Amino acid sequence: MAMIALKCPDIQVVVVDIAMPRINAWNSDTLPIFEPGLDEVVKACRGKNLFFSTDVERHVAEAEIVFVSVNTPTKTSGLGAGKAADLTYWESAARMIADVSKSDKIVVEKSTVPVKTAEAIEKILNHNCNGVNFQILSNPEFLAEGTAIEDLMKPDRVLIGGRETPEGQKAIEALKDVYAHWVPTDCIITMNLWSAELSKLAANAILAQRISSVNAMSALCEATGADVTEVAYAVGKDSRIGSCFLNASVGFGGSCFQKDILNLVYICECNGLTEVANYWKQVVQINDYQKSRFVKRVVSSMFNTVSGKKVAILGFAFKKDTGDTREAAAIDVCHGLIGDKAQLSIYDPQVTEAQILRDLAMDKFDWDHPQHLQKPLNPVDTTKLVSVVVDAYEATKGAHGVCILTEWDEFKKLDYKRIYEGMQKPAFIFDGRNVIDVAELRKIGFIVYSVGKPLDPWVKDLPAAPPS
Ligand SMILES: NC(=O)c1ccc[n+]([C@@H]2O[C@H](COP(=O)([O-])OP(=O)(O)OC[C@H]3O[C@@H](n4cnc5c(N)ncnc54)[C@H](O)[C@@H]3O)[C@@H](O)[C@H]2O)c1
Ligand SMILES: O=c1ccn([C@@H]2O[C@H](COP(=O)(O)OP(=O)(O)O[C@H]3O[C@H](CO)[C@@H](O)[C@H](O)[C@H]3O)[C@@H](O)[C@H]2O)c(=O)[nH]1
Numbered sequence: 001m002a003m004i005a006l007k008c009p010d011i012q013v014v015v016v017d018i019a020m021p022r023i024n025a026w027n028s029d030t031l032p033i034f035e036p037g038l039d040e041v042v043k044a045c046r047g048k049n050l051f052f053s054t055d056v057e058r059h060v061a062e063a064e065i066v067f068v069s070v071n072t073p074t075k076t077s078g079l080g081a082g083k084a085a086d087l088t089y090w091e092s093a094a095r096m097i098a099d100v101s102k103s104d105k106i107v108v109e110k111s112t113v114p115v116k117t118a119e120a121i122e123k124i125l126n127h128n129c130n131g132v133n134f135q136i137l138s139n140p141e142f143l144a145e146g147t148a149i150e151d152l153m154k155p156d157r158v159l160i161g162g163r164e165t166p167e168g169q170k171a172i173e174a175l176k177d178v179y180a181h182w183v184p185t186d187c188i189i190t191m192n193l194w195s196a197e198l199s200k201l202a203a204n205a206i207l208a209q210r211i212s213s214v215n216a217m218s219a220l221c222e223a224t225g226a227d228v229t230e231v232a233y234a235v236g237k238d239s240r241i242g243s244c245f246l247n248a249s250v251g252f253g254g255s256c257f258q259k260d261i262l263n264l265v266y267i268c269e270c271n272g273l274t275e276v277a278n279y280w281k282q283v284v285q286i287n288d289y290q291k292s293r294f295v296k297r298v299v300s301s302m303f304n305t306v307s308g309k310k311v312a313i314l315g316f317a318f319k320k321d322t323g324d325t326r327e328a329a330a331i332d333v334c335h336g337l338i339g340d341k342a343q344l345s346i347y348d349p350q351v352t353e354a355q356i357l358r359d360l361a362m363d364k365f366d367w368d369h370p371q372h373l374q375k376p377l378n379p380v381d382t383t384k385l386v387s388v389v390v391d392a393y394e395a396t397k398g399a400h401g402v403c404i405l406t407e408w409d410e411f412k413k414l415d416y417k418r419i420y421e422g423m424q425k426p427a428f429i430f431d432g433r434n435v436i437d438v439a440e441l442r443k444i445g446f447i448v449y450s451v452g453k454p455l456d457p458w459v460k461d462l463p464a465a466p467p468s
Contacts, residue, residue: 347392
């Protein structure tokens with residue numbers, strides 16, 4: 001919405017949210033999320049044609065176009081628990097729009113939703129409309145966190161789905177006009193509602209599938225002496241395949257991939273497509289396998305136990321250049337190590353101690369609900385087993401092992417000689433992001449494990465996956 005405000009000075013944008021602390025933060029000098037370049041965009045427009053408010057009803061009533069970007073979590077109970085999208089927040093937003101509207105509106109699905117959600121939303125709006133006309137459009141968002149501003153500035157495509165009626169087509173044109181302020185019109189694709197809704201789930205599933213494919217290869221590389229970076233480079237050079245999204249890692253995280261694939265799996269199951277559902281489920285299963293494989297490497301390398309040993313965790317966010325920890329691989333890796341009674345010392349340049357402790361104490365999928373609806377926290381023995389520190393040197397001081405779980409640039413430039421000197425010996429480093437120079441670190445004296453890379457002789461003789 002901030003980008004629309006920046007590029008369309010003739011349009012007034014009001015961002016409304018029921019969460020007062022979030023709106024207060026959007027109106028302050030410290031925005032509620034860390035995203036490179038976002039501060040500048042918000043500051044350029046705020047108070048001119050970009051406003052943040054909790055007066056949801058008033059601003060919705062006044063608007064001609066309403067973008068609904070509420071959370072669409074994975075259901076945690078009832079039918080489809082653990083897979084289906086929970087549309088509670090979407091439905092309540094739709095009912096509120098119907099209640100307060102006195103003029104015709106275009107309602108835009110910006111949240112990622114199951115296919116056919118627009119049909120349900122249309123029914124809610126049209127059965128409660130008091131004579132107002134609503135047109136529903138699907139306009140899924142493809143930005144990635146950490147590069148959101150670049151992605152929005154120059155999107156590969158903008159997708160708009162709508163009804164194939166004259167009114168539907170008119171609504172599509174109105175939204176197209178907004179994006180056409182800065183996006184070349186040949187990048188604005190229009191299609192039917194169901195194709196647009198499904199395209200979003202399909203894009204995320206296929207992106208995540210590439211990561212799971214390369215991560216599956218990384219296990220085979222370790223078993224055979226191949227180097228996953230070389231294999232991915234060779235494969236990606238094929239112009240039919242392309243080089244993006246082929247970085248092997250400790251596993252993908254983030255608020256979208258797992259949630260959207262599980263949602264896709266559930267839709268397939270509901271349509272009786274068991275084989276298709278199982279195919280996509282495998283993308284998430286390989287991701288879970290990759291995270292647990294990493295934990296097993298750590299434990300087996302360090303004499304099959306990390307109990308009582310200090311292990312430094314460098315990076316907690318789900319990727320670099322964001323403070324977001326939703327579904328971060330670090331959460332599962334930390335749980336695995338805490339299960340083996342390791343003493344974790346965690347450092348991330350953008351994630352607060354409070355956030356890390358919350359993440360480690362929270363039930364799966366609870367993060368996508370407002371705090372007052374979350375189950376009571378389940379504090380792991382975090383006070384005894386976890387400390388959160390302010391730099392990488394403090395985290396690694398006296399540690400037996402170091403795990404790199406986010407690819408922050410600063411981890412490439414650390415003084416590893418100094419880190420080595422401060423650690424217990426043998427000193428282990430487990431690179432879940434392939435950011436360090438393995439040869440250089442081995443020269444210093446570290447025993448190094450790097451995902452999908454030829455194994456250190458120390459690790460080589462150990463079983464790839466000790467029994468759990
Ligand atoms: N985060 C991303 O990078 C990204 C990218 C593409 C798509 N999406 C999709 O966008 C949606 C939102 O994602 P997010 O990361 O911004 O989630 P979020 O949980 O950070 O934000 C959702 C916001 O909606 C507010 N909200 C809930 N019900 C409301 C209501 N009735 N009225 C007003 N506000 C209400 C919540 O208070 C919350 O602040 C999801 O469907 C997600 O899958 C997210
Ligand atoms: O080669 C790669 C690329 C990514 N990742 C990991 O995959 C996760 C997701 O990364 P990324 O896709 O860059 O960030 P998101 O913000 O989750 O963006 C995804 O999810 C958004 C929400 O749906 C979509 O809008 C975006 O198009 C889609 O890329 C992160 O943990 C990355 O570290 C890898 O392990 N290897």
